[in-house]
Amino acid sequence: MAKALQNGLQIIQKSLTRVAKKKFSAGAGGATGEEMEKYTRGVMENIKTTTDAGEAVSSADLIIEAIIESIKIKRDFFGFLDSKAQARCIFASNTSSLSIRDIAEACSAERQARFGGLHFFNPVPAMKLVEVIKAEKTSQETFDTLVAVTKQMGKVPVNCKDTPGFIVNRLLIPYMLEAVRMAERGDATPHDIDTAMELGAGYPMGPFKLLDFVGLDTTTFISDGWREKADRGEIPKELVEKSALLQKLVDEGKLGRKSGQGFYDRVPEKGSKQTVARNVVKDSRNLAARIYE
Ligand SMILES: NC(=O)c1ccc[n+]([C@@H]2O[C@H](COP(=O)([O-])OP(=O)(O)OC[C@H]3O[C@@H](n4cnc5c(N)ncnc54)[C@H](O)[C@@H]3O)[C@@H](O)[C@H]2O)c1
Numbered sequence: 430m431a432k433a434l435q436n437g438l439q440i441i442q443k444s445l446t447r448v449a450k451k452k453f454s455a456g457a458g459g460a461t462g463e464e465m466e467k468y469t470r471g472v473m474e475n476i477k478t479t480t481d482a483g484e485a486v487s488s489a490d491l492i493i494e495a496i497i498e499s500i501k502i503k504r505d506f507f508g509f510l511d512s513k514a515q516a517r518c519i520f521a522s523n524t525s526s527l528s529i530r531d532i533a534e535a536c537s538a539e540r541q542a543r544f545g546g547l548h549f550f551n552p553v554p555a556m557k558l559v560e561v562i563k564a565e566k567t568s569q570e571t572f573d574t575l576v577a578v579t580k581q582m583g584k585v586p587v588n589c590k591d592t593p594g595f596i597v598n599r600l601l602i603p604y605m606l607e608a609v610r611m612a613e614r615g616d617a618t619p620h621d622i623d624t625a626m627e628l629g630a631g632y633p634m635g636p637f638k639l640l641d642f643v644g645l646d647t648t649t650f651i652s653d654g655w656r657e658k659a660d661r662g663e664i665p666k667e668l669v670e671k672s673a674l675l676q677k678l679v680d681e682g683k684l685g686r687k688s689g690q691g692f693y694d695r696v697p698e699k700g701s702k703q704t705v706a707r708n709v710v711k712d713s714r715n716l717a718a719r720i721y722e
Pocket of ligand 1 (some may be wrong): 495549551
């Protein structure tokens with residue numbers, strides 16, 4: 430466990446160093462090692478780690494949970510924390526696809542009023558947006574506090590209801606799924622669809638590059654969960670129809686960036702830890718033929 434904490438701290442430190450480089454190189458005279466070091470040390474000194482969750486929350490005003498995307502695990506976790514945290518403490522989940530109400534129901538009625546969603550975007554230090562989610566039982570005071578806290582962090586909050594995918598994913602997931610269906614039908618190749626959306630719609634990356642970035646498994650997991658919501662009428666069924674192509678790639682372990690291969694093959698760039706897209710799948714008909722053979 431000590432090793433896990435050490436790993437966590439190292440990841441934060443690395444991320445902070447990147448932030449510091451950006452922050453100080455923007456100023457006159459460029460970055461100085463001393464300034465960057467002071468900045469990262471200042472943040473790191475404010476971080477305490479423990480493997481005792483009860484102790485960690487005993488005097489907290491706000492808890493932001495970002496554990497694995499499982500309703501059961503999140504509910505168990507919050508149910509446990511409810512008995513350990515002070516009554517004043519606000520609970521927030523960073524869930525991308527689960528309902529805040531469903532998670533909050535593991536807690537007392539009082540806590541449900543002090544429970545909302547804070548959905549950050551990856552990579553968090555670089556992405557300004559935070560979706561602040563007001564569930565059915567979230568009090569206005571709690572919601573206002575969550576908005577104020579995100580502003581204090583230097584982020585830009587947007588107000589969301591507790592609906593599947595909130596704003597960003599509610600639009601992005603059906604869009605990416607339709608792009609896959611488009612390629613499956615042979616209407617256009619993944620490469621051409623990406624080029625079209627980048628140059629025609631001004632998106633920084635097309636839907637297939639985005640799918641590789643997000644993870645094909647993550648997108649599949651979210652849309653599988655939403656199909657259950659579609660059965661309950663919470664989202665139109667046709668928006669989350671299952672894609673055989675996407676499922677096939679996932680079954681083959683082609684998950685995108687994280688596995689090195691998805692719609693694009695990714696290989697390490699020479700002399701860098703970064704990866705670059707290579708061997709774009711140029712012909713969706715060939716791709717479909719290969720996949721179904
Ligand atoms: N990855 C993203 O781009 C992203 C963006 C926004 C929001 N989110 C949300 O943030 C949360 C975490 O996402 P992630 O991609 O880091 O997930 P992940 O699957 O990588 O897991 C995150 C952490 O959960 C821990 N964990 C696993 N089981 C646990 C348990 N029983 N108790 C406590 N901790 C446990 C793991 O050790 C891991 O460090 C999810 O709710 C996800 O929807 C993710």
